[in-house]
Amino acid sequence: MIGRREHRALARTEASREVGVVLRRRAIDNPWIDHMWSPLMVLDEVPATAPWSVLSNEADSTLYYAGSASMDLFSSETANYRDNLADGEPRIWIALRRQNGGSELELTKVTADPTEGEAIFESGCDVIGTVAMPPGIASWIAAFVDEFHVERAFHKRKRDRTSEDRKREASEGPPRGKGGA
Secondary structure, three states, rough: OOOHHHHHHOOOEEOOOOOOOOEEEEEEEOOOOOEEEEEEOOOOOOOOOOOOEEEEEEEEEEEEEEEEEEEEEHHHHHHHHHHHOOOOOOOEEEEEEHHOOOOOOEOOOOEEEEEHHHHHOOOOOOEEEEEEHHHHHEEEEEEEEHHOOOOOOOOOOOOOOOHHHHHHHHHHHHOOOOOOO
């Protein structure tokens, strides 16, 4: 019989939270592009600021509030969140994509799952980066992990025997014990 806590944890539990994202647009000396975007920080509270508002303007860089994004947590990924939190500096992955090949960016993903974050790097998004995880978000994720994490035993699978293995065993005959005869 599955206990109440184990039953809840086996379901694909989801928690969501809106966060704010701040980006930096930095001028660079490059013959093909004149600037570069990079995620700067995640805000654990969404401000009452319009998306793509300029927060500060310096000689070679401009900070923008990119807008809000949903961070989703799933009970099936608690081991990944736990590993991220156990690291000395937990991170959040942010991905943005150019809209219709133009210069405008769209916020596509914000995640605390390192496995998903690494997969984003392979996806071909235009702007990808990690930022430090704010303490409020780290506490929220830690509470989720505490409530829903179930340690799963690792089961090593045996290799399937190939037809060559079966032929070799058949030609060698039954195994002999020690001492002969």
